[in-house]
Amino acid sequence: MTTVDVIEPAKPQVGRQIFAVWRFRHLFFFFTRNSIRGYYANTILGWPWLVIRPLLPALLFAVLFSNVQQFKGNGLPYLLFLLSGFALWNLVGVGLRISVRSISGHRKFITRMNFPHMIVPLATIAPAFAQFLFAMVVMGLATAYYWWADGKLYIHVSWRLLWLPGPVLITLLTVGGIGMLLSGLNAFARDVRLTLPLFLQFWMFVSPVLYPLTVVPEHALKIIYIVNPMASVLDTFKWILFDIPMHEPTFVWYAAGMSLVIFGIGAWFLTRLENALVDYL
Amino acid sequence: MPPRPARAGSCAVFSARDGLPAPGEAAKKRFVSDPAFVYPKGPIAQLRTARRLDGGHTFPEVVKNLSMPSELSVPSDEPAIKVEGLSKEYQRKLRTKGPTGNAALNLLLAQMRLPRWLGGKKKKADNRIVALDDVSFEVRPGTCLGVIGPNGAGKSTLLKVMARSTPPTAGRVTMRGRVASLLELGLGLRDDLTGRENVLLAGAMYGVSRRFIEERLEEIEAFSGLGQMFDEQVKAYSSGMYVRLSFALMINLKPQILLADEILAVGDMQFQEQCIERVRNDVADGLTVLFVSHDMAAIEVLCDRVLWLDKGRVMMIGETLEVIDAYRDSVHGVARALPVIKSKPRDSVFHNEELVIAWVKLLSAEGKETGHLDRSRSSFIEIGLEAKKPGIRTRVAVDFEWGNVKVFRTVTPIVTFEQPGTKRATVHLPPNLLADIEYKVHVKARFVGRHTTDTVTASDALTFRVYDDTATDPDSADADAYLLEIKRHGSHVLRPQLDWQVESDTLPAIADREAKG
Numbered sequence: 001m002t003t004v005d006v007i008e009p010a011k012p013q014v015g016r017q018i019f020a021v022w023r024f025r026h027l028f029f030f031f032t033r034n035s036i037r038g039y040y041a042n043t044i045l046g047w048p049w050l051v052i053r054p055l056l057p058a059l060l061f062a063v064l065f066s067n068v069q070q071f072k073g074n075g076l077p078y079l080l081f082l083l084s085g086f087a088l089w090n091l092v093g094v095g096l097r098i099s100v101r102s103i104s105g106h107r108k109f110i111t112r113m114n115f116p117h118m119i120v121p122l123a124t125i126a127p128a129f130a131q132f133l134f135a136m137v138v139m140g141l142a143t144a145y146y147w148w149a150d151g152k153l154y155i156h157v158s159w160r161l162l163w164l165p166g167p168v169l170i171t172l173l174t175v176g177g178i179g180m181l182l183s184g185l186n187a188f189a190r191d192v193r194l195t196l197p198l199f200l201q202f203w204m205f206v207s208p209v210l211y212p213l214t215v216v217p218e219h220a221l222k223i224i225y226i227v228n229p230m231a232s233v234l235d236t237f238k239w240i241l242f243d244i245p246m247h248e249p250t251f252v253w254y255a256a257g258m259s260l261v262i263f264g265i266g267a268w269f270l271t272r273l274e275n276a277l278v279d280y281l
Numbered sequence: 282m283p284p285r286p287a288r289a290g291s292c293a294v295f296s297a298r299d300g301l302p303a304p305g306e307a308a309k310k311r312f313v314s315d316p317a318f319v320y321p322k323g324p325i326a327q328l329r330t331a332r333r334l335d336g337g338h339t340f341p342e343v344v345k346n347l348s349m350p351s352e353l354s355v356p357s358d359e360p361a362i363k364v365e366g367l368s369k370e371y372q373r374k375l376r377t378k379g380p381t382g383n384a385a386l387n388l389l390l391a392q393m394r395l396p397r398w399l400g401g402k403k404k405k406a407d408n409r410i411v412a413l414d415d416v417s418f419e420v421r422p423g424t425c426l427g428v429i430g431p432n433g434a435g436k437s438t439l440l441k442v443m444a445r446s447t448p449p450t451a452g453r454v455t456m457r458g459r460v461a462s463l464l465e466l467g468l469g470l471r472d473d474l475t476g477r478e479n480v481l482l483a484g485a486m487y488g489v490s491r492r493f494i495e496e497r498l499e500e501i502e503a504f505s506g507l508g509q510m511f512d513e514q515v516k517a518y519s520s521g522m523y524v525r526l527s528f529a530l531m532i533n534l535k536p537q538i539l540l541a542d543e544i545l546a547v548g549d550m551q552f553q554e555q556c557i558e559r560v561r562n563d564v565a566d567g568l569t570v571l572f573v574s575h576d577m578a579a580i581e582v583l584c585d586r587v588l589w590l591d592k593g594r595v596m597m598i599g600e601t602l603e604v605i606d607a608y609r610d611s612v613h614g615v616a617r618a619l620p621v622i623k624s625k626p627r628d629s630v631f632h633n634e635e636l637v638i639a640w641v642k643l644l645s646a647e648g649k650e651t652g653h654l655d656r657s658r659s660s661f662i663e664i665g666l667e668a669k670k671p672g673i674r675t676r677v678a679v680d681f682e683w684g685n686v687k688v689f690r691t692v693t694p695i696v697t698f699e700q701p702g703t704k705r706a707t708v709h710l711p712p713n714l715l716a717d718i719e720y721k722v723h724v725k726a727r728f729v730g731r732h733t734t735d736t737v738t739a740s741d742a743l744t745f746r747v748y749d750d751t752a753t754d755p756d757s758a759d760a761d762a763y764l765l766e767i768k769r770h771g772s773h774v775l776r777p778q779l780d781w782q783v784e785s786d787t788l789p790a791i792a793d794r795e796a797k798g
Contacts, residue, residue: 003457003458003459004455004456004457005445005454005455005457005460006454006455006456007442007443007445007448007449007453007454007455007456008449008452008453008454009448009449009451026485026486027485027486029485030482030486033485034471037471041473042473111446111447112441112444112446112464113446114444114445114446185389188385188386188388188389189385189386189389272392272393273392275447275448276388276392278446278447278448279371279372279447280372
């Protein structure tokens, strides 16, 4: 039994590259594990960071905006609103922050090993996802606290909860797509990495993380929904969890479609860069 | 392996048979039709090929756990590596001409292959660097092919293309068997993990199951020779330890093809020897190796054949010694068919005020000065000693070296100069003593004068090569060539012809007979 290996000049195709990710799934998991290990390596606290990271900003903003009545008009404790919002939003924020420098950071692997390079930005989102899961646990604990304190269970328990992976998946696709695009660009121009925090800050302010969409005037709402698919994803996420009413439910499908398009563009971009990354990184 | 053509000394004979041009030209044209690459014809050659390739014990056992795709078995006389018209071009990175003023952006836009109306532009030929230019060769299974050439010749690019880390621009490489590459040592080793943890993790990186690695963990630990350091964090390792760990890991992944780039450069002597030994054993078991190195002694020991690259082109491929000689000659800027004596000139500086080593010469059996020997014939080393003052007594030691190996030393009797003058000391080198390698000769004279004692040294006084011309008989059948080949091996430092007695086993052994008187 002998394996036969033929090497020829190749112009990689997007579809084949995506299938190749499956063939090289062992590397995907390798990078996943590596980036999670690396993310909390050399910390003194270790795992408590997973709890502190989502809890602290939420507490901060909860205190900061405790007097703004418009933000808590939906009968939900503001802290729960923030925790759930930050949980999903950090998947975007942290995910992009890591993946933007993933390709330049894994230079050694990319120039020395053969594998579809889109694995790198995709796999390095893993710490963000881990953080998301822990944020959900923290939110669960907060819900339990309010159940004990207010005597009311805010989580809307129904079959609807089974839809929860939906918005998460849409977010992952979006982050993956943008991550592929930005990490590829960042390999050539480090300006991308410097611009990203500003861009993320702006993006968060036009997403319903700190405030519910009820405070947004009606005419601006549609623009936000169209420009920012994450708005309706966050909306849907909270609708599933807490049964907060949604403004325009149909925009979720738009967001889902957009996430696929973004992912496709990212994958196409990195496929085009496949050869260039090896030779010029 | 088919019968090989002989070293440079005999290639005229061989090429005459094949109707090839004279030796000088043959060297240049060898890569076009390499006479060594004939598929086995004779019955014994076929038998050898079959023996080498059949069964489980010669080829490394096929590992089921590997997640790499396995195909149906192929005819065993297929080459393990076949490279056809391989080219690799790089685009010059700093292009200021382009749709934008920025080099990085231009490069990015060029890579996007956008239509012209979107800022896309046709690549221009003058923006390219050719790293590999139409390279073609074949390597048979169970061969170690050395790759030599000056810096920037394309050696590493060739290996990178073969390891699939960069795609070729044109051409094709076909490889049969699992490939392991040792291009970047320490790739994927995590600083904050121990050696053992890294080895276990590497399985995930190379797509090998954890069980496969665990089964070989002990072997890897033993081979690496790291001892307690194996359980220390890798960041505490020295660069040599890095190499030990990576090499131990890769060679124990049991590849069928190994691509190695300068692996021996960092390890210590003991590890180098261990690596060479291991690679040689595995090659005998059917491993195919591509070995890039600037260490000619290592190439001579390890490789059966050598590929010489220069400026991305194949200059020559063939017998190890032949190619190395040609490469050396090209480096030293000497155009010649055979290496000529490299002795120091007569008025050399190996002297002090009392004694001068005036010359060191290698003489053929006919007494002519020469730079190469036929190992089946006598030769002489002649040393000229000149005393400038009266009353000098001296002994001269002549050291023969191969690479860094001191092969032997021979010492003159005491030479006495009553008066200033010149004497000639000659020693006879018997036939069938030296091996067919390149020797270096160092001469050292220690003397006692009236007022002083001192040593005069002529290091590197002579470099000469010994050829074995007896092995190739153009009319011999494959069978005889096969039998003759057992004598020929480039890596022994001496090959004395000793007195063998062969007789039928019914008689008592010689030792017994002698004991009885």
